[in-house]
Amino acid sequence: MAQGFEEFFRTATGHRPYEYQRALAADGLPRAVRVPSGGGKTAGAVLAWLHRRTVAAPGATARRLVYALPQGSLPHWTHRRIGGWLHRLGLADAVDLHLLAGPEAQNGAWRRHPERTAILVGTHDVLLSRALMRGFADTRTMAPVSFGLLNNDAHWVFDEAHLLGPGLPTGERLQALREALGTTAPTGSTWMSAVGDGTAPPAGPAATGVRRVRRLHPDPDPDRYVADLVAALGAAHRPGTRTVAALNSPARARAVHAALRAAHPDRPVVLLHPYLRAAERSAGRDHERYDHRHDERYDPVAESADGDGRDGFLVVTRALDAGSDLSARTVLTELAPWSALVQRAGRCNRHGEHPEGGDLLWCVPPGGPEDEDEDGPEDGDGYGSGDAGGAAARWLAAHEGAAVTVADLFRARVEPEVPQAPALGVPELVALFDNAPGADPVDVSRWLLPDRERTVFVAWRALAPEGPAPDEPGPGRAEQCEAPLGEVRARLAADGGGAWLRDDADGRWRPATAADLRSGALLLLDAARGGHLPGTGWTPGSRVPVPPLFTGRTPPATACAAWVPLEQHLRETEEEARALTAVLPGLSAAQREAVALAGRLHDLGKCHDVFQAMLRGGGGDPPPGLLAKSKSPWNTGVSSRPFFRHELVSALLLLAGPHWHAPGADPSLVTYLAAAHHGRVRVTVRPESGEPAPALLGVHPGDRTPPLALPTGERFPARVLDPAAPFRPDGRWAPLLGALLTAPDLGPFRLAHLESLVRTADWRSSARHDGPVPPAEQATPGPTAPGCPDGPRATIR
Structure with a gap:
């Protein structure tokens, strides 16, 4: 008998669902969910989707849930909570769970199993x-796979949507x-918010926790402002309780943290923001421990007996504005957009654990929220001005000294700021579909973030004055630290440089x-020049040498363990493609056949x-005949021609004539999918930077291919290649792509999804022949395999 949602929810969280959470499970996730802070939005959305996907309506529910929190928050907490729910439900092996935030955003493992619930x-x-x-x-070459999987068979949940800016x-x-353009399987979106529309909140938790509103008046002079805040925090703090200070600026958060540590050496003072290395983030986990044990009902007796070090100060930037369930007796917030203020206020006496009420303190930052652009990159507020200096301040002032509940905040008639973003229509989407080097637009930050919220990743190494050696490995995720781009x-x-x-x-x-400093860039810095402090994280003003976390080269653990004939690899890729498309909904018979034939x-x-020659040039004893893979340790990846792309040759052979066309599959679609299977030969095909004319991706005019006959009947006669011909303005490639992108049964979203399935089939057929690398062969790491989803491997794909 199928498990009902009530039992499902109770098993996951330890308590019964609210009525609105039951409705989400019964009817599916709607476009909008408005629930007061602390009302269980995360549990409601995630567990409603999960119950429908695994129990009530699997075929009608998207297989991927994409849970997006505002930039600057810490999704690690939400990730851990969901992991706990999956474990209690016995679904940890059936449902994949992935974190895509900070350096962990570079983990591509989530792309490997597009058929799994995730x-x-x-x-x-x-x-x-x-x-x-x-x-x-x-990576640019993996971008089409991400695009295909996130825009098909997925349901997006945007937590605290009013904090997303553009x-x-x-x-x-x-x-x-x-x-409008269609997807292979239904893909929807839900926008959640703790900001109401003036109406009563839905039936949910009793609003027992109150907080008293009080304005502080720190000296507006930046040199005195921090000292006044620290004095006010010390006076407001009650022993045995937690006090939180939420600052809009990373620079002010660092300054308040340092001053609090100096003023209160006997109490823990933790700085929590995204700008930490992974190991350092654990310093905030004493504060992260959920006050009600992963959504069990709050028990004040257990709270008082817990003794987990809650007596102290927590200084944050935007880390607590979404995704956490932390509670504090005293919360200080700088004036910010109403949506952020509602969230910060919701952290004050969140569960009513302080019967006498909590204290919600607020103040206007130096210069006022309207003047934050003048503060510069060292002290700029993390939020735009908008209503922060208007309606929100008036509401707080009107409730000075009053005890307010989250229901009061929800019912407040304060309209959130309406963010603006550039146009995003079909022309812009088609332009974005082209991921070739130099394709416009290069950066999509303007669609997503204000300038001051953009970040890059930095890592520190002990470097020579001239910089990294040519073979210096890239930094691993544990080494990296997210940092504000402006700083x-x-x-x-x-x-004068140094990156x-x-x-x-x-x-x-x-x-x-300067042109390289775009959102998501990964920079290597000289550890001797500083820029980071333990317990503080990214600290641009520090010149204290940074302890590097580089532990040496990591050799590949697996590699191709056999010489794989080309015919065998093609057959196995087709097998994987047919098995994969057989379990995915929404694909037409012609699309399934096109994916299989492209494989x-x-x-x-x-x-x-x-x-x-590259496959055989490393030595060993390769068998006769055409090969697809070379056996470790002879798969060196060293080619006689830089930039050579075999998939360009595949496209040229498939464009050469109709002799290979098969019934039931669109030859144009098959050609595109075959050409695109490494993410490099897709829309615009141009020479690599520095490639000598008239070569194109390592293929020269006049190159010859031998005759090729496949066991499946296709025959490809010997050819003399003209690599640039299809890609000239009057060539065949642009009309072919244009027809695919505008076809009613395809379009950009479906096309990218099919593209990702061919690539997955290729990865899986290659993995059939992978095996452990003997220790003697691990001494010299192999090259990064073209198209490899997750980093260096010795196998030539």
Whole structure:
């Protein structure tokens, strides 16, 4: 007998669902959910979707839940809560759970199993940038897979939608485009908020917790402001309770944290923001421990007996504005947009654990919220001005000294600021579909974030004066620290440089320029120059040397363990493609056949002499005949021609004539899918930077391919190649792509989804021959395999 939602919810959380949560499970997730802060929005949305997906309506429920929190929050907490629910429900093995935030956004493991039920938790900038084919911290070649999976068979939940800035209208327009252009399986969006519309809140938790509103008047002079705040926090703090200070500016948060530590050396003072290395974030986990044990009803007796170190100060930026369930007796907030103020106020006496009430303190930051742009990158507020200096301040002033509940905040008639974003229609989407080097737009930040909220990733190494060695490995996720882009830009300008990044064209390290400083960029800094402090994280003014976390090169653990003939690899890829499409809904018979046939033909271009020489040039005892994979340790990946792309040769062979066309599959679609299976030969095909004319991606005019006959009957005669011909203005490629992008049964979303399925089939057929690398062979790491989803591997894909 199927488990009812009430029992399902109780098993996950330890208590019964509210009526609105039952409605979400019965009817599905709507476009909008408005519930007061602390009302269980996360549990309601996630568990309603999960019950429908695994119990009540699997076929009618999207297989991926994309849970997006505002940039600057800490999705790690939501990720851990959901993991606890899955564990209690016995679904941890059946439902994949992935974190896409901060350095963890670079983890591509979520793309490997598009047929599995999965939950993705991350920040809206990371997730929406991937849904726009320009993923922050995503590789260019993997962008089409992210785009395909996030825009098909997925349901998006935007937590605290009014805090998304330009991401709110962008998410709305993207959803409208999906509905207009079509997806392979239904893909929807839900916008959640703790900001009401003047009506009564839905039936939910009793609003027992109250907080008294009181304005502080710190000296507006920046030099005195921090000292006045610290004095006020010390006076308001009650021993045995937690006090939170929420600052709009990372620079002010660092300053308040340092001053509190000096003033209260006998109490814990924790700085919690996204700008920490992974290991340091655990310092805030004493504060993260949920006051009601992962959604069990709050028990004040258990609270008083817990003794987990809650007596102290927690200084945050936007980390608590969404996604956490933390409670404090005293909360100080700088004036911010109403949506943020509602969330911060909701952290004050959140569960009514202080019967006498909590204290909600507020103040206007230096210069006032309207003047934050003048503060510069070191002290700029993290929020736009908008209503922050108007209606929100008037509401707080009108309730000075009053005890308010979350229901009062929900019913308040304070209209949130309406963010603006550039146009996002079909022309813009088609332009974004092109991920070629230099394709416009290069950066999608303007669709997602105000300038002051953009971030990059930095890591520290002990470097020579001339910078990293050519073979210096890239920094791992544990080494990286997210940092405000404006502060990084200001520091590099003051230092005259001092940052390096890998060039997209040749993979070599080079000094970073101002143009390189875009959202999601990964920079390597000299540890001797500072920029980070333990317990504080990113600290641009520090010159204390930073302890590097680099532990040495990590050799590949697996590699191709066999010489794989080309015919075998093509057959196995077709098998994987047919097995994959058989379990996915929404694909037409013609689309399934196109994916399977593209799998059968995708690596035809490996018949080229340059590729065969690369496979055989490392030594060993390769068998006769055309190969698709070389056996470790002889798979060196060293080619006689830079930039050589075998999939371009595949496209040229498939464009050469109709002799290979099969009934039931669109040959144009098959050709595109085969060409695109490494994410490099897609819309615009142009030479790589520095590639000598007239070569195109390592293929030269006059190159010859041998005759090729497949066991499945297709025959490809020997050809003399003219690589640029299809891609000239009068060539065949642009009309072919234009027809696919405008076809009523395809369009950009479906096309990218089919593209991702061919790539998955290729990965899986290659993985059939992977095996552990013997220790003796691990001494020298292999190259990064073209198209490999998650980093260096020795196998040539």
